Amino acid sequence: MSPDSQDRNSPRLLDQVRELIRIRHYSIRTEQAYVQWIKRFILFHDKRHPLEMGADEVTAFLSHLAVKRNVAASTQNQALNAILFLYRDVLRCTLPWLEGVQRAKKPQRLPVVLTRDEVRALLAQMQGTTWLMAALVYGGGLRLLECLRIRVKDIDFQYRQLVIRDAKGQKDRITLLPQNLFEPLGNHLVRVRALHENDLREGYGCVYLPFALAQKYPTAERDWGWQYAFPSTRRSMDPRSGVERRHHAPEDSLQRAVRQAVQRAGIIKPASVHTLRHSFATHLLESGYDIRTVQELLGHADVKTTMIYTHVLNRGGRGVVSPFETIA
Structure with missing residues (x-):
């Protein structure tokens, strides 16, 4: 054609x-x-x-x-x-000629992981909403966008869990909500609710809903439970619908805050927001939790992906100890 x-x-x-x-x-x-x-x-x-x-x-x-x-x-x-x-x-073309195109292979690199003391030092250099987001990323092993896209209804204080919706691979999962974050997160949500109620008074307050949920649940876009837990400080125009609404906080706000905290804490590792997720997984394995449990909390489709953290620990599944330690 x-x-x-x-x-x-x-x-x-x-x-x-x-x-x-x-x-x-x-x-x-x-x-x-x-x-x-x-x-x-x-x-x-x-x-x-x-x-x-x-x-x-x-x-x-x-x-x-x-x-x-x-x-x-x-x-x-x-x-x-x-x-x-x-x-x-x-274009609906048959592509026998594209089957032979070789995809570049992603190099296998070990993730950067912070020690518990380094995580503590990093978080000590943060405050306010970005501190809370970083604490949730580390405390629940979240990806950056998973944290930003959390809806109020998916925060479960009673069961101490976060429900992560439509994550990588369009899968839902449940992960941890640390109990020592209950109070700061609860106080944060009080302020967010006041912001939402003010938007409603001004004729706004409709949040983006995925897929056809806005038609299936006509009032859900204004409901408190569907609002983002970490909304943007200002309203903006939705590029698809043209509707002015309050989206979730921008990615660069947390990325910048973590980067600055790493520098102030004197951490020389090239740490980022995602490093906190890597650290969550590694620290759970250090504490003796089963790798399948860690895989489930991280949302990995294949346990081989989670296995990389055993390499970070340098002990694999056998607890290998250097022979030098036996002669010293």
Whole structure:
């Protein structure tokens, strides 16, 4: 099929990409990334239509990213995923010529892990809402976005747990809510509720709901339980619906606060928000918890992913001790 054979009244290519992504309920971050990679792919080949191109053009683009742009393997794979989505799902082309395109392999690296004393020192350099978010990330082994997207209804003080909805792989899971965070988190939610009630008085207060929940539960978007536990300090325009609402706090607010705390604490490790999640897993294993339990709390699909923390401990499953320690 050539571009000329397509209906001239059909939506523009990138609009078709956006429409299909939304039909499949992909996140707006995925939508933005895929659209940008498809744009770059087309511009790289002088604005030729994708139907006029094939394996040679795809390979040339991916090679350019790796050789000239020196991108990471994960970045190159994201570009390939966007192109695969374009051809297979949007243009509905059979792609025997893409099966042979080799994906870059992500290097296996050990995660950075902080000691308990380093975590304590880092948190001592933080305060307010960012301290609370960082404490939850470490206390429950959360990913950054999982923390930011927590809804009030998914905080269970009675059972001391957080329900993480629609996490990586579109899976839900339950993780820990530390008891010593009950009071600061409760006080925080009192302030957030006051902010929400003020939004309602001003004619706003409708939070984003995923998929078709807004139609299924017409009043849920205004309900307290559906609000983000960590809302943004200001309202903004939803890029998809055009509705002004209060989204969750921006990612860079917590990232910046942790980065500054690491510097003030004098920690020389290249620690980030995600380092707190790595530290959560490692410290649980140090305490003797079963690796399957840790896997479940982290939300890993495969226990092999969780096993990397045993390598950080340098003892595997056998508690290996250096022979030097036996002769000293």
